[in-house]
Amino acid sequence: MSAMDSSDVMDQSANQSHLQPSVMETGLVRQECNMTEPFCCFNETANSTMNCTGQGNPYTQEWYIQLIYYFFFVAMIVIATGGNIIVVWIVLAHKRMRTVTNYFLVNLAIADALISIFNTSMNFTYLLNQDWWYGRAWCKIVMFTSPFTISASVFTFMAIALDRYKAIIHPLKPRLPSETIFLSIFCIWTAALVVAVPNLIYATTHKWDLENCDTRTVCYLEWPDGVYMAHDHMYNVILLLLNYFIPLVILAVTYAMVGKALWGSQTIGENVGARHGENVKSKRKIVKMMIVIVAIFAVCWFPMHLYYIIVYHFPDLTLQPFVQHLYLVFYWLAMSNSMYNPLVYCWMNQRFRQGFRYIFRWLPCSKRMPRDPLDRAGTAISMRYSPSDDHNRNGSMSQTVVESLDDCSAPLKDALKDETNGTRGNAGKKWATTGRF
Known part of the structure; x- marks a missing residue:
């Protein structure tokens, strides 16, 4: 933090009888919705004299409010982690499920599970209290994991779209060999790693002294030119383009062409009669499923991206008391995207639905399945x-x-x-x- 920022913070503390959020001294820590702005408005000089009669952390919520947030976040984490692990099992444990598209769905499920395990599970407690409890090492890991896994998910969306495009628009061309498929997955994670490396380098923590002699720790990015400066804004714009706008344009164009081929003509370049309709119907189902998944992704992440754009141009909005709750809602919506995909698979695909039913066959409302339906010959x-x-x-x-x-x-x-x-x-x-x- 610069001397000017520190002086502004001290002036605020001197002129106010109670603590108010400052205008984002520590920067808008935008890691693809990793964590909200650490509203730092406390005196950072360890040797300053305080009477210890002031207010403590003003961002700690009432117990009943925290209980509501805990319910929604824990439910989302459990569904996202468990659902995506089941998707991985359904594909890898059953030979007939190991298709090109399904391997990409496994990659997507792994990325979504990692988001819930390493990012959401720790971040939401930080957002509730604006106090980082987990140390500098975990700060770096969590800050890195967010753009890393989110980028992997988005790049996987594009890989699936291109695979569907080739399979439907050019059905007679040779398909990708297995080595190329796994190489594509490796490239997806490598590209995501490159995108997320700056977070691993510049993530750090800082401890603040509160007026009641307590302390509060924040986890944020400290760029070479300072906090919330040109480097930070440039990186945020790059993330916005790579992880949202550009992928959505590519996905929209690709699926529009695929949809035109599937629904706009009798067949895919051939007049094969009524029986071929079964194959076309099958392809339409998987394309519909992927379009729904992409649409959910766009809806879930739009409020968060819009929030960062507005706050960057109107930073005084962070002074409003409702900002913390608004950000928590937007954060939950964005992170909840990782739990919807397994639900969509179960809803729109019979094979995945059979796999989920077999996993939950012990439930009283579930139909008895003495044998795994996905192991049957076909x-x-x-x-x-x-x-x-x-x-x-x-x-x-x-x-x-x-x-x-x-x-x-x-x-x-x-x-x-x-x-x-x-x-x-x-x-x-x-x-x-x-x-x-």
């Missing part, structure tokens, strides 16, 4: 091209639906094998591929 939708049918179908693909899998395809290994090796042969030979999730 056959994926197959599509075959037969040149011998050219006189009837004009060279179109004819589809044989062996068994509808409701949004799910064959395991990734089998799908990749069929799709990579499948090529159009000479007359009399058949080209085959496996329909994908």
